[in-house]
Amino acid sequence: MSIRDAVLANLKKITDPISGQDIVSAGIVRALNVEGDTVRFVLEIDPKQADKMEPVRATAEKAAQMVDGVANVSAMLTAHSDKAPPDLNPKPKPSQTGPQAVPGVDRIIAVASGKGGVGKSTVSANLACALAAEGRRVGLLDADVYGPSQPRMLGVSGRPASPDGKTILPLRNHGVTMMSMGLMTNEGQAVVWRGPMLMGALQQMMSQVQWGALDVLIVDLPPGTGDVQLTLSQKFMVDGAIVVSTPQDVALIDARKGIDMFNQLKTPIIGMIENMSTHICSNCGHEEHVFGHGGVASEAETLGVPLLGEIPLHLDIRVAADGGAPIVVSKPESPQAEAFRKIAKDMIANGNA
């Protein structure tokens, strides 16, 4: 029998005057520790019973000393607490991998494109402003770190403030709360982002920016199917994705890849938008199909995703975007703005925004 077991056997012969059980079964012998020939333990008691328990402690100390091989014994009375003893079993860490919601944000919608330059940022800015005009509380995160354009499109400049060094205060214009990676760097300065930096920056933008209460947060993604797209869908609960494409085959091939990626990530596709659909001459109103027309509609049908709308190629759309007031703000009654506003209204009607 080990010293520890022999000590316990002797302690079991002592009766706890409070419960009538032996002191080991009563659970008052705690922290029994044997080190060489030294034995230490405590008797955990109600402090009000200290006088009654002191003789028990002295008896327990002697009982431990009786064990062969024990030279020194230290038994102490300690006050028990009503609190549960600390749980020393390591708990599994909460899962870091599951997608999380952003506090206060009801929905996250990703706007993506397979190919660059198809007008994804223009569509994001106009949709955000159109949804805000419908009374929705809208946030717009420009996650296009390679070519951040939302500050220019929404007409905001200056660096966002961080009063406490932890949270970042977003900017606001045209009813849209906006944050862009472009505001964290100097305009015109090329930024070389590596994968882990990108992911860290995106998480920071989602979690540390004080978005406030939003009905919808639109995330303007970089073109393609890279780290930012993956991180967004894996780390955050993305409610839906909109894929913007021009009608040409080359753009459509890439758009298909984008849809494929969202399907694999199990992010629901809200639908596709054909941008630069028909060119309307700003002088004569003549319509021509610079990049073809209807390519996205037939692709959407093939892929079984909704076509949300077709946005014409029109000089006013570019001029408005470059001037810091998207066309839905600067010319809300124009047919070009109407195309965006219809998409926004349908999104609200379908519960997507």
Ligand SMILES: Nc1ncnc2c1ncn2[C@@H]1O[C@H](COP(=O)(O)OP(=O)(O)OP(=O)(O)O)[C@@H](O)[C@H]1O
């Ligand atoms: N429907 C349109 N009519 C006219 N010009 C447009 C239209 N859509 C976008 N543009 C213009 O095309 C250019 C590219 O658009 P935008 O920056 O929105 O594309 P993007 O897909 O976000 O590009 P990036 O590759 O930088 O992500 C901009 O100058 C924009 O003003």
